[in-house]
Amino acid sequence: MNTFMKLLIAEMGQDQTKQQIEKGLRLYQCNKTDKALQVWAKVLEKTSDPGGKFRVLGCLITAHSEMGKYKEMLKYALAQIDTAREMEDPDYLTEGYLNLARSNEKLCDFQKTISYCKTCLNMQGTTVSLQLNGQVCLSMGNAFLGLSIFQKALESYEKALRYAHNNDDKMLECRVCCSLGNFYIQLKDYEKALFFPCKAAELVNDYGKGWSLKYRAMSQYHMAVAYRKLERLPDAMECCEVLLRFPQSEGCLPMESMKIALQHGDRPLQALCLLNFADIHRCRNDIEKAFPRYESSMCIMTEIGNRLGQASVYLGVGKGWLQQKELDKALESLQRVQDLAEGVGNKLFSLKVHCLSERIYRSQKREDELREQVVKFLQCVEELELYCGMCGESIGEKNQQLQALPCSHIFHLKCLQSSGPRDCAKCRRASLKPGFV
Numbered sequence: 064m065n066t067f068m069k070l071l072i073a074e075m076g077q078d079q080t081k082q083q084i085e086k087g088l089r090l091y092q093c094n095k096t097d098k099a100l101q102v103w104a105k106v107l108e109k110t111s112d113p114g115g116k117f118r119v120l121g122c123l124i125t126a127h128s129e130m131g132k133y134k135e136m137l138k139y140a141l142a143q144i145d146t147a148r149e150m151e152d153p154d155y156l157t158e159g160y161l162n163l164a165r166s167n168e169k170l171c172d173f174q175k176t177i178s179y180c181k182t183c184l185n186m187q188g189t190t191v192s193l194q195l196n197g198q199v200c201l202s203m204g205n206a207f208l209g210l211s212i213f214q215k216a217l218e219s220y221e222k223a224l225r226y227a228h229n230n231d232d233k234m235l236e237c238r239v240c241c242s243l244g245n246f247y248i249q250l251k252d253y254e255k256a257l258f259f260p261c262k263a264a265e266l267v268n269d270y271g272k273g274w275s276l277k278y279r280a281m282s283q284y285h286m287a288v289a290y291r292k293l294e295r296l297p298d299a300m301e302c303c304e305v306l307l308r309f310p311q312s313e314g315c316l317p318m319e320s321m322k323i324a325l326q327h328g329d330r331p332l333q334a335l336c337l338l339n340f341a342d343i344h345r346c347r348n349d350i351e352k353a354f355p356r357y358e359s360s361m362c363i364m365t366e367i368g369n370r371l372g373q374a375s376v377y378l379g380v381g382k383g384w385l386q387q388k389e390l391d392k393a394l395e396s397l398q399r400v401q402d403l404a405e406g407v408g409n410k411l412f413s414l415k416v417h418c419l420s421e422r423i424y425r426s427q428k429r430e431d432e433l434r435e436q437v438v439k440f441l442q443c444v445e446e447l448e449l450y451c452g453m454c455g456e457s458i459g460e461k462n463q464q465l466q467a468l469p470c471s472h473i474f475h476l477k478c479l480q481s482s483g484p485r486d487c488a489k490c491r492r493a494s495l496k497p498g499f500v
């Protein structure tokens with residue numbers, strides 16, 4: 064059970080409603096999710112106490128989020144806002160908007176996520192805002208990352224981390240570390256991409272006895288991705304052994320997080336694990352094993368409405384066809400990635416599509432198409448500002464160590480080290496004095 068739900072309970076006023084919500088939570092903890100949902104639905108139907116109604120909606124939101132039923136999650140979040148408005152309570156309203164932001168984040172509606180997060184941050188001075196601000200910043204960071212706005216994503220994650228430290232909120236810190244792992248995977252600093260989920264796993268080990276298993280599985284999953292990128296499978300398994308104390312066999316690393324995911328009906332994580340599994344097989348040139356796993360992953364991604372997840376699957380499939388020299392099929396998959404990326408507003412996927420399409424058209428000597436892809440590729444690089452402000456070379460093209468300044472602009476670590484302390488080359492803010500005008 065997460066602290067969020069514990070808070071819900073602590074604040075319950077009306078006994079009857081409270082008892083029923085608690086009954087649902089007990090069922091939920093024993094993995095009797097369907098029964099828990101029935102109990103909560105009944106409370107929602109019967110209770111006349113707006114506080115109780117708000118709380119039971121909170122339970123329904125968390126449960127549906129964990130199951131990957133994001134459209135239902137959004138529906139309950141909207142109902143929560145209505146209830147909060149009725150009560151004219153800014154604390155409830157802030158919490159409602161956070162849930163609305165999160166629902167939209169899960170549905171890859173990132174512009175909406177950012178705007179609801181801003182609404183939350185603007186309602187400062189409410190009692191709960193200090194506890195929730197960190198979560199708001201995390202959600203905002205995830206949304207910026209979804210839009211490939213890297214500097215703002217990093218800025219939000221850093222704020223979220225600061226709130227986590229100030230409130231001694233280890234669970235939030237763990238979640239931010241996982242997001243930072245994803246951030247550095249995208250920018251291809253694989254050392255940091257591994258460091259952060261390892262840190263998250265450490266937090267789970269040190270503080271997570273009473274936490275949902277989801278946190279362990281999440282850190283495990285992000286470590287698995289980083290190890291795959293680093294092509295360090297034996298290390299991955301050794302680390303797994305220490306963390307999970309399960310007997311190991313080859314290829315079981317993503318299996319373990321998948322087992323946990325399966326146990327708890329965590330469809331979103333299950334889909335990601337299947338995808339990582341498929342990618343590992345593809346990296347080993349075992350396309351026969353990769354494709355069915357891509358397919359299973361795609362089924363779940365589609366079902367839950369994770370469009371970025373779908374784009375990742377199609378990208379993997381495209382690369383698989385490319386390995387098989389099936390260029391037309393590869394192009395077809397890449398087109399789907401491009402459609403999804405445009406729909407969501409994710410520039411990094413577009414960039415990858417143009418880069419791969421360029422390679423294909425070049426080999427086919429299709430000059431017109433090739434030229435178009437080159438132009439689009441360069442546009443993406445420009446828009447994403449994926450270059451180091453010091454040496455002018457690209458960032459995120461290959462595995463390289465990166466470092467951010469206090470303004471959250473990102474450079475090659477080696478360029479910062481060789482130049483010593485100076486103003487940020489991108490925004491001209493002094494790297495040592497954040498308040499410099």
Ligand SMILES: [Zn+2]
Pocket residue numbers: 451452453454455456474475478
């Ligand atoms: Zn550089």
Ligand SMILES: [Zn+2]
Pocket residue numbers: 468470471472487488489490491492
């Ligand atoms: Zn800067």
